[in-house]
Amino acid sequence: MKTHSLLMPLDMHLHLRDGEMLQNVAKLTSYTFSGAVIMPNLVPPVKTKEQVLAYKERIMSACGMEIQEDEFDEIFEEEGLSGGDFEPLMTIFYDNYDEDYLDDIRDEIFGIKLYPAGITTNSEGGVASFDVETMRPTLEAMARMDIPLLVHGETDGFVMDREAEFMSVYELLAMNFPDLKIVMEHITTKAAVDMLDKYPNLYATITVQHLLITLDEVAGGMLQPHLFCKPIAKRPEDREALLNVALNAHPKVMFGSDSAPHPQHAKESCGCAAGVFTAPIALQVLCELFDKHGRLDNLQSFVSDNAQSIYGICPEFKEVTLVEQPFKVPAKYGEVVPMYAGETIGWSIEDVL
Ligand code: DOR
Numbered sequence: 001m002k003t004h005s006l007l008m009p010l011d012m013h014l015h016l017r018d019g020e021m022l023q024n025v026a027k028l029t030s031y032t033f034s035g036a037v038i039m040p041n042l043v044p045p046v047k048t049k050e051q052v053l054a055y056k057e058r059i060m061s062a063c064g065m066e067i068q069e070d071e072f073d074e075i076f077e078e079e080g081l082s083g084g085d086f087e088p089l090m091t092i093f094y095d096n097y098d099e100d101y102l103d104d105i106r107d108e109i110f111g112i113k114l115y116p117a118g119i120t121t122n123s124e125g126g127v128a129s130f131d132v133e134t135m136r137p138t139l140e141a142m143a144r145m146d147i148p149l150l151v152h153g154e155t156d157g158f159v160m161d162r163e164a165e166f167m168s169v170y171e172l173l174a175m176n177f178p179d180l181k182i183v184m185e186h187i188t189t190k191a192a193v194d195m196l197d198k199y200p201n202l203y204a205t206i207t208v209q210h211l212l213i214t215l216d217e218v219a220g221g222m223l224q225p226h227l228f229c230k231p232i233a234k235r236p237e238d239r240e241a242l243l244n245v246a247l248n249a250h251p252k253v254m255f256g257s258d259s260a261p262h263p264q265h266a267k268e269s270c271g272c273a274a275g276v277f278t279a280p281i282a283l284q285v286l287c288e289l290f291d292k293h294g295r296l297d298n299l300q301s302f303v304s305d306n307a308q309s310i311y312g313i314c315p316e317f318k319e320v321t322l323v324e325q326p327f328k329v330p331a332k333y334g335e336v337v338p339m340y341a342g343e344t345i346g347w348s349i350e351d352v353l
């Protein structure tokens, strides 16, 4: 049976939420990933040093350092699978912070996440207009302190054009702040892929779902709420462009799941919340996809090495072995329905060291 090992997998964009939801989902990532970049869009958003430190502690405690005996035992199956260490890489919600504020919080954060106001879940307090001069003091201070800017890149235009329209904002930021590391989060379009090689300070994360689906899978037949996320999946040519850079291990592209858990009632309702929950299946599905395209050898770069080079990080040791053996995806993890719920995928986690 074919197996494949990955060293220190990293999820460079993850929503863990808080409270009961955090308790339900945290271990599903800490089990197989060495670290993850934690999104700050809680209510209220994570902005202060106190909030970051307290949230990080709640995450660490929800993860534990090993898989504990709990309701997920059945899902993890065999005894002896242990998770090892996991590092939450914390972010704060962008605001026009001054230099002293950033100086004080610098050591506690990995990056700052910028949301356009009202564009997605809990982003009401985001940036309302991208005026370079208003943002200049903050962005220049971030560049000096080597704090990366992670961006949700969508305008409030027509939904299929939002990301492409945002390219002019990326250009503005990349040109005006050449020393600032800017990450285009969860890109979904060929337009974003094309930007990567235009500016040395632009990087990108890509999710599992955007490598696999287009708008057809979301809304071409019966509406699939569990595949609805923001940015929404786009056209076949966009997916091709994303696949091309991921499969070929483009050095500026990293895996970021954007795994975004919502309770089943918030997804299967009138007014479906945006977010696809992929944390427990991401590595298995990526293995299957890269193997199908004969590119398994490039998966290590996509799920860890590129992020290590881009951000200059050295993650906790972890070795995850996957095996080409069917895995029936559970219908639910707690209250959350994962992508491929109830379906069988081709690869499973065999072991985690
Ligand atoms: O689909 C999404 N869900 N996109 C986002 O940008 C936010 C996320 C969430 O927090 O649920």
Ligand code: ZN
Binding pocket: 013, 014, 015, 039, 258, 260
């Ligand atoms: Zn996100």
